[in-house]
Amino acid sequence: MKQPDSLNEMSREERSPLAHLENEDLMPLPAPLDSPAKDHNWTALSEQTRERYECGLDDTCAVSVPKPKNRQEEDELVAKFLSGLDKLFTQENNWTFLQPLVLTMEHCAQCQTCSEACHIFEASGGNELYRPTYRSEILRRLYFKYVQGGGLLSAWQHGDIRLNWPLVARLIELSYRCNLCRRCAQTCPIGADNGLVAHELRKLFSQEMGIAAKELHDNGTMLQLKAGSSTGMNAEAVKDNIDFIDEDISEKTGIAVKTPWDVEGADVLLIHNAGEILAWPENPGAFALILDAAGISWTLSSELAAYDSVNYGLWYDDAQFARVAVKHAEAARKLKVKKIVLGECGHAHKALAVIADRVLTGELAIPRESSMTLLRDIVMSGRLTLNPSRNDFPVTLHDPCNLVRLMGVVEPQREIVRAICPRFREMEPHGVDNFCCGGGSGFAIMSGHNFQDWRFHVSGRKKLEQILNAFSDCLEPETPKYICAPCSNCKGQFRDMLAYYRLWDKHRILYGGLVELIVNAMTDVKPGFIEWEWH
Amino acid sequence: MAIVLSFAIYGAALVFILGCAMRAWKYARMPVHLRWELYPVPHEEPELVGHGGSSFETLNWWNKPARFHLWGEVRFMVPEMVFLKGLWEFNRRLWLCSFPFHFGLYLLAAAAALLLVTPERWSWAYEATAVAGSALAIGGAAGLLIRRLATRELRIYTRPGDIFNLAFFIVTLCLLLAAWASQPSGTPGLRTILGSLLTFDSAVQVPPLLAAGLGLAALLAAYIPFTHMSHFIAKYFTYHSVRWDDSSVFRDPDLPRKIAQYLSYRPAWSAPHIGANGTKTWADVAAANPAREGKR
Ligand code: SF4
Ligand code: SF4
Numbered sequence: 001m002k003q004p005d006s007l008n009e010m011s012r013e014e015r016s017p018l019a020h021l022e023n024e025d026l027m028p029l030p031a032p033l034d035s036p037a038k039d040h041n042w043t044a045l046s047e048q049t050r051e052r053y054e055c056g057l058d059d060t061c062a063v064s065v066p067k068p069k070n071r072q073e074e075d076e077l078v079a080k081f082l083s084g085l086d087k088l089f090t091q092e093n094n095w096t097f098l099q100p101l102v103l104t105m106e107h108c109a110q111c112q113t114c115s116e117a118c119h120i121f122e123a124s125g126g127n128e129l130y131r132p133t134y135r136s137e138i139l140r141r142l143y144f145k146y147v148q149g150g151g152l153l154s155a156w157q158h159g160d161i162r163l164n165w166p167l168v169a170r171l172i173e174l175s176y177r178c179n180l181c182r183r184c185a186q187t188c189p190i191g192a193d194n195g196l197v198a199h200e201l202r203k204l205f206s207q208e209m210g211i212a213a214k215e216l217h218d219n220g221t222m223l224q225l226k227a228g229s230s231t232g233m234n235a236e237a238v239k240d241n242i243d244f245i246d247e248d249i250s251e252k253t254g255i256a257v258k259t260p261w262d263v264e265g266a267d268v269l270l271i272h273n274a275g276e277i278l279a280w281p282e283n284p285g286a287f288a289l290i291l292d293a294a295g296i297s298w299t300l301s302s303e304l305a306a307y308d309s310v311n312y313g314l315w316y317d318d319a320q321f322a323r324v325a326v327k328h329a330e331a332a333r334k335l336k337v338k339k340i341v342l343g344e345c346g347h348a349h350k351a352l353a354v355i356a357d358r359v360l361t362g363e364l365a366i367p368r369e370s371s372m373t374l375l376r377d378i379v380m381s382g383r384l385t386l387n388p389s390r391n392d393f394p395v396t397l398h399d400p401c402n403l404v405r406l407m408g409v410v411e412p413q414r415e416i417v418r419a420i421c422p423r424f425r426e427m428e429p430h431g432v433d434n435f436c437c438g439g440g441s442g443f444a445i446m447s448g449h450n451f452q453d454w455r456f457h458v459s460g461r462k463k464l465e466q467i468l469n470a471f472s473d474c475l476e477p478e479t480p481k482y483i484c485a486p487c488s489n490c491k492g493q494f495r496d497m498l499a500y501y502r503l504w505d506k507h508r509i510l511y512g513g514l515v516e517l518i519v520n521a522m523t524d525v526k527p528g529f530i531e532w533e534w535h
Numbered sequence: 536m537a538i539v540l541s542f543a544i545y546g547a548a549l550v551f552i553l554g555c556a557m558r559a560w561k562y563a564r565m566p567v568h569l570r571w572e573l574y575p576v577p578h579e580e581p582e583l584v585g586h587g588g589s590s591f592e593t594l595n596w597w598n599k600p601a602r603f604h605l606w607g608e609v610r611f612m613v614p615e616m617v618f619l620k621g622l623w624e625f626n627r628r629l630w631l632c633s634f635p636f637h638f639g640l641y642l643l644a645a646a647a648a649l650l651l652v653t654p655e656r657w658s659w660a661y662e663a664t665a666v667a668g669s670a671l672a673i674g675g676a677a678g679l680l681i682r683r684l685a686t687r688e689l690r691i692y693t694r695p696g697d698i699f700n701l702a703f704f705i706v707t708l709c710l711l712l713a714a715w716a717s718q719p720s721g722t723p724g725l726r727t728i729l730g731s732l733l734t735f736d737s738a739v740q741v742p743p744l745l746a747a748g749l750g751l752a753a754l755l756a757a758y759i760p761f762t763h764m765s766h767f768i769a770k771y772f773t774y775h776s777v778r779w780d781d782s783s784v785f786r787d788p789d790l791p792r793k794i795a796q797y798l799s800y801r802p803a804w805s806a807p808h809i810g811a812n813g814t815k816t817w818a819d820v821a822a823a824n825p826a827r828e829g830k831r
Pocket of ligand 1: 120121133177179182185194195198
């Protein structure tokens with residue numbers, strides 16, 4: 001395993017990667033993926049990519065920052081970085097996270113307790129580059145040197161670091177090697193937060209230097225603010241698609257479903273991750289069916305961005321985050337709904353219900369609720385007739401970090417699954433101690449160059465281990481198995497990772513949402529709502 | 536000599552208190568940040584805390600009155616502060632050094648309190664607490680230092696100041712312990728000497744070892760608030776103002792006013808899509824749509 005021996009390697013002018021992983025270096029997986037030799041080979045970055053982009057960190061490249069043409073350009077970029085660094089620590093520019101950031105900068109005891117908690121660090125076989133504090137310590141040293149004035153005494157007390165363009169370029173990439181799951185922060189005896197550091201670094205790069213992963217910015221928030229959805233669907237397209245879903249679901253279940261649009265005065269404005277509409281249409285279909293059957297007054301909105309709950313700004317840019325959140329709230333205000341209910345999307349939950357709490361005030365303070373809570377109320381109140389024996393297959397529940405550790409919605413989804421899935425088994429650990437699926441912070445939608453190889457081998461590895469362990473008693477292909485993942489991004493990661501390791505083909509491990517399990521158990525519905533087909 | 540030490544002790548105490556207060560004030564006056572809590576939040580309803588749930592688990596949560604369960608926080612904080620429970624759970628090997636070190640310091644603080652509030656005839660209690668505290672803290676600090684030097688994962692991140700800080704504790708406490716151990720019989724005890732110093736009794740004879748130990752201890756106390764070792768202050772904020780701060784605009788009537796003030800700040804971020812031009816406020820930035828204004 002190649003790994004850095006010191007923090008100063010980040011400033012090395014020569015651009016060969018600081019870290020390299022072979023399959024043998026990685027955390028071992030249980031059967032049937034227990035042979036590193038049989039694991040996929042990593043696709044190497046092409047020479048052309050390495051020549052064109054800054055890829056001097058490790059085996060992959062997430063952001064594709066073009067190489068500056070000359071020293072002058074490099075110096076200009078470093079100057080921009082420094083001006084952004086200053087802004088990160090002023091309240092006018094960063095009131096949103098200043099206090100937790102300064103606390104984290106000034107009070108890490110370097111005890112490394114957090115490392116054990118990080119699935120990326122563990123999966124990489126303990127590669128130093130992926131230690132949660134590696135990234136943080138670089139920012140910390142820059143903070144003391146350039147924001148706090150530095151000097152010899154400061155270098156002695158806080159450590160020194162050499163700032164140059166190679167360091168900044170590597171730091172850009174390194175800020176995209178963290179799922180922002182904050183499992184590390186949960187174990188820190190001081191309360192320092194390495195996930196926050198990655199978040200704030202991404203913000204500095206985006207808000208000052210205009211550098212962000214294309215999938216999050218150009219094809220993410222910008223597309224959402226332009227077309228209405230990061231999928232690119234405008235209002236007409238989304239209505240067409242929902243019409244099609246209504247028809248399909250009505251036919252499949254034998255219950256007529258008609259999704260309501262823009263109903264003024266409805267109790268509930270439901271906002272889906274629009275990715276569901278394209279990739280997993282049975283999910284919005286199942287929602288419509290359940291809400292109708294439960295007699296809920298609800299609607300979707302066709303306002304710009306209000307039919308897509310995603311808010312990628314959460315992961316890299318406060319301004320973009322606020323803009324999308326405001327659009328969501330404005331749509332609800334316009335329709336005069338009583339509350340917004342968030343569909344099965346973890347980061348959308350945290351973005352709108354938790355983080356935006358202190359952005360949306362006055363008329364925009366429309367209550368937001370998790371669909372897990374509403375669904376639990378519907379299921380447990382007996383408003384649907386459910387037959388758990390229809391779900392008589394092994395089911396495990398994935399906890400999206402944004403729902404559990406970062407929002408405290410832990411039990412509602414469990415109560416439902418326990419009630420309707422007789423062969424439910426937990427992953428270990430679960431709830432607020434869960435592991436990220438490996439697709440968090442935008443990784444699930446990022447696949448440039450060979451980033452997927454890193455995402456499956458490293459960031460998703462711990463979750464893969466958990467899944468295999470949860471189903472270790474029934475891995476045979478004759479038994480279909482279901483990972484219930486009430487989050488679009490997590491589902492995206494599962495879809496790609498299960499396919500990569502051929503776990504559907506060979507072991508019949510499928511993934512899907514929570515509402516599909518509910519509809520599958522509804523006695524009014526034709527049996528077999530969950531189709532055991534790969535999708 | 537004695538009078539210098541008397542001033543050093545009071546001066547150090549003053550610097551320590553002022554330094555800590557300044558640090559706390561610096562954090563306390565920072566703006567209320569966006570919500571960034573981590574569950575479990577122990578002041579939540581007791582039936583939720585067990586599994587880490589929040590009020591979001593309750594249907595129409597905003598209609599329910601927010602209840603703050605102080606007892607939940609106390610139940611978390613006391614074992615954390617006294618026994619470093621988190622470290623026990625997540626990093627047992629480090630706990631074996633860190634706990635004696637911190638507990639030793641608590642005993643030393645308790646000894647200082649005993650000195651002020653107990654009569655002369657209780658010197659034995661004072662001395663026993665101080666000696667046990669010093670011994671534990673020295674052992675713990677030595678363990679921490681050895682771990683730091685011997686473990687690769689810690690060494691990479693270790694700065695000269697870290698070694699110095701631990702060594703500072705060890706040397707200071709060793710001097711004090713040696714001063715106690717080497718008191719000739721028949722001379723005034725530690726308790727008596729310290730009592731005299733605190734009352735500016737310039738006639739008291741302070742043995743050289745004790746004078747050196749006290750001098751260093753005064754310096755150390757004055758130094759701590761200006762280093763990351765003041766994490767006992769930071770920890771209040773990382774827990775109460777970050778990890779456990781789940782206050783919401785729906786429930787805290789003060790929040791909207793504060794947020795309105797922050798939204799009137801004028802950001803200066805340079806990326807074109809932000810659209811900050813020196814006059815726009817955060818509220819303007821949040822209301823803008825760069826994708827429909829043809830920028831970036
Ligand atoms: S936030 Fe998650 S992925 Fe990032 S360093 Fe912490 S534990 Fe690792
Ligand atoms: S972030 Fe916390 S757990 Fe990690 S090294 Fe720093 S003090 Fe220790």
